Amino acid sequence: MKTKKFYVTTPIYYPNDIPHVGHAYTTIVADVISRFYRLNGYDVFFLTGTDEHGKKIQEAAEKAGKKPKEFVDELIPKFKDAWKKLNINYDRFIRTTDKDHEKIVQEVLQKVYDKGDIYFGKYEGLYCVACERYYTEKELENGNCPIHKRPAILLKEDSYFFRLSKYQKKLLELYKKNPEFIFPESRRNEVISRVKEGLRDFSISRTSFDWGIKLPFDKKHVCYVWFDALLNYYSATKENGYWPADAHLMAKDIVWFHAVYWPAMLMSAGIKFPKRLLVHGYWTFDKEKISKSRGKIINVDELVSLTKNSDSVRYFLLRDIVFGEDGDFSEKALIDRHNGELVNKLGNLISRVSGLIEKYGLEKCENLLAKKMNIKKFNELIKNYEFDKALNEVFSFIDRCNEYVQHKKIWETKNKKVLYELADSIKIIAILLYPFIPESCEKIAKQFNFKINFKELKTPLKISKIQKGEHLFSPVEYKKEDKQKRDKGLQKGDKENLQKNVNNEKINKQVLIHKIMEGIAEVDFSDWQKIDLRVAQIKEVEEIPNADKLWKLKLDVGELGERTICAGIKQFYKKEELINKKIIYFTNLKPRILKGVESQGMLLAATNSDHTKVILISPIDNNAENGMKIS
Numbered sequence: 001m002k003t004k005k006f007y008v009t010t011p012i013y014y015p016n017d018i019p020h021v022g023h024a025y026t027t028i029v030a031d032v033i034s035r036f037y038r039l040n041g042y043d044v045f046f047l048t049g050t051d052e053h054g055k056k057i058q059e060a061a062e063k064a065g066k067k068p069k070e071f072v073d074e075l076i077p078k079f080k081d082a083w084k085k086l087n088i089n090y091d092r093f094i095r096t097t098d099k100d101h102e103k104i105v106q107e108v109l110q111k112v113y114d115k116g117d118i119y120f121g122k123y124e125g126l127y128c129v130a131c132e133r134y135y136t137e138k139e140l141e142n143g144n145c146p147i148h149k150r151p152a153i154l155l156k157e158d159s160y161f162f163r164l165s166k167y168q169k170k171l172l173e174l175y176k177k178n179p180e181f182i183f184p185e186s187r188r189n190e191v192i193s194r195v196k197e198g199l200r201d202f203s204i205s206r207t208s209f210d211w212g213i214k215l216p217f218d219k220k221h222v223c224y225v226w227f228d229a230l231l232n233y234y235s236a237t238k239e240n241g242y243w244p245a246d247a248h249l250m251a252k253d254i255v256w257f258h259a260v261y262w263p264a265m266l267m268s269a270g271i272k273f274p275k276r277l278l279v280h281g282y283w284t285f286d287k288e289k290i291s292k293s294r295g296k297i298i299n300v301d302e303l304v305s306l307t308k309n310s311d312s313v314r315y316f317l318l319r320d321i322v323f324g325e326d327g328d329f330s331e332k333a334l335i336d337r338h339n340g341e342l343v344n345k346l347g348n349l350i351s352r353v354s355g356l357i358e359k360y361g362l363e364k365c366e367n368l369l370a371k372k373m374n375i376k377k378f379n380e381l382i383k384n385y386e387f388d389k390a391l392n393e394v395f396s397f398i399d400r401c402n403e404y405v406q407h408k409k410i411w412e413t414k415n416k417k418v419l420y421e422l423a424d425s426i427k428i429i430a431i432l433l434y435p436f437i438p439e440s441c442e443k444i445a446k447q448f449n450f451k452i453n454f455k456e457l458k459t460p461l462k463i464s465k466i467q468k469g470e471h472l473f474s475p476v477e478y479k480k481e482d483k484q485k486r487d488k489g490l491q492k493g494d495k496e497n498l499q500k501n502v503n504n505e506k507i508n509k510q511v512l513i514h515k516i517m518e519g520i521a522e523v524d525f526s527d528w529q530k531i532d533l534r535v536a537q538i539k540e541v542e543e544i545p546n547a548d549k550l551w552k553l554k555l556d557v558g559e560l561g562e563r564t565i566c567a568g569i570k571q572f573y574k575k576e577e578l579i580n581k582k583i584i585y586f587t588n589l590k591p592r593i594l595k596g597v598e599s600q601g602m603l604l605a606a607t608n609s610d611h612t613k614v615i616l617i618s619p620i621d622n623n624a625e626n627g628m629k630i631s
Helices: 021-039 057-064 068-085 099-114 164-177 183-197 225-230 252-268 300-307 310-320 329-361 375-383 387-408 416-433 436-446 455-456 492-501 509-520 525-530
Strands: 003-007 043-050 093-095 120-130 132-136 153-162 218-224 247-251 277-280 283-285 326-329 533-542 552-557 561-565 582-587 592-594 598-599 603-609 612-618
Touching: 003 021, 021 043, 021 068, 021 247, 021 277, 021 283, 021 300, 043 068, 043 120, 057 068, 057 218, 068 093, 068 300, 099 120, 099 225, 099 252, 099 326, 132 329, 153 218, 153 252, 164 252, 183 252, 218 225, 225 252, 247 252, 247 533, 252 277, 300 310, 310 436, 326 329, 329 387, 329 436, 375 387, 375 416, 387 416, 416 436, 416 455, 509 525, 561 598
Parallel strands: 003 043, 003 247, 043 093, 247 277, 283 326
Antiparallel strands: 120 132, 120 153, 533 552, 533 582, 552 561, 592 598, 603 612
16 A cells, blocks of 8 residues: 655744744644655654745845855854754754755746736835745734834835736635635634635736845746745655645744645646645743743753653643644743653652562553543544643543552552553553654654554553663753843843844943843842842941851941941951942841841842852943942
């Protein structure tokens, strides 16, 4: 029999930023789908990649003082490394600068032009560089892009246009005849409603920049990035027979391009259109929109570092929300899922059962416990992209298995048949969970001696020597006070580049300070507002009876008057070193009695990890007046 094929794609990502939780979610979903269909015996092709042309990339390269190709070549490893850390098993990483892709884009452009669906004209409109698209005034929000919240700029240029208006009726027919084409239904209804309002031809070329694929019929123009980018799904598979795609994955902000532009382009070129578009919502971060400039971002390295386990990230992102809806990422939610479900439920089951088997052994028998796991329902849920419900089915079964251990009291009965039922059930659990948490399931398979494929679900587990081994997952402690200690999007390389710019006097020093504060702030803005830090000057230094470490300091805090504090810096600073020294004073702390002295606040100091060195934090500028507020 001929093996069935299944083709799944992510969108291709702009490489001008480091992959964050939003990129991770889309790519993990694609990987889960890919692994699921491979287990079912399909010949799967999984495509991801990067969208490297356009004005946005050219401008970013120019700011970095590099040529566009050089610029993107240096960024691509960040994406590949991120996907490696998340255990993403793609078949091809396509780049729109790949020669085979550029060749096919030009072939399609020529075919559509020869058909009469591309014509020359002049365009004037409001353009968002970040989106690489034009907007009508109605679509803008107070003149700003509705997605990036930046002002749209007025562009005027000669351009070639694609006759999108010609395909309005055909697109509506497509949606009617193929109701599964756009998933979920809410997104389908939105698209249909907008298409019914009418379609405008869209510009497919640019002359205001030259970083792109040249039009084959007019070399003065480069191809509009969206006409170029969408064709990656076809160009990657034109020669290997996987087209059309079974599942296109994307976030809701780009559904219009994929549900309207893309099928119309394919109709014009005489190419089959994909079978299904899978549209998911946005991820927010602690209830706020992901934004690098606002410090609301968490990249892949940070995601994995929170539990030091990529499977935890994969599990959380698919378990925590309904596919198609918006989700909110928080460190606490991730750690709660990790500890509550992966450590305490799955990990505990593996540890207890393997330990009991090591002690008492196995005796083969019919696995009645396995009937509690509805594998058919699990498969249907995955095929309908209800990942959260599918995972719930498996973890309900894990709960039953843990209850079975308690109910049967194996440590008293030493029942080898019950242990066999549990071991065989663990095999089922690991095979079903493999698309979601592959690394952990591979460890289970090795420990219990079985292969991961769906055929094994119906094959009884072989009797073998099973040892307890290490715990599958390690508990993670959630510390609220450490929550903001991550670098929020301002990476080491960004800081180095900013410093170079300062050295070259290309940007204002205050801009640098602002950006660094955005990137590495360790408190929420609301928390920062509660802190009252002032410039203060030490006027007197006194001994405190029976205090080996404390100095009593009298401070001049300008408009706040005099204050007294106790500071544990005696072994690091002599009296004469402190007199008239300016410091940073923390004013609004509740007074404390130390060695009989009321201390009215604290000073700021830096210390090494073993507290053998302490340095007072002082204003850099000696002209700072006493009482000035640090802000």
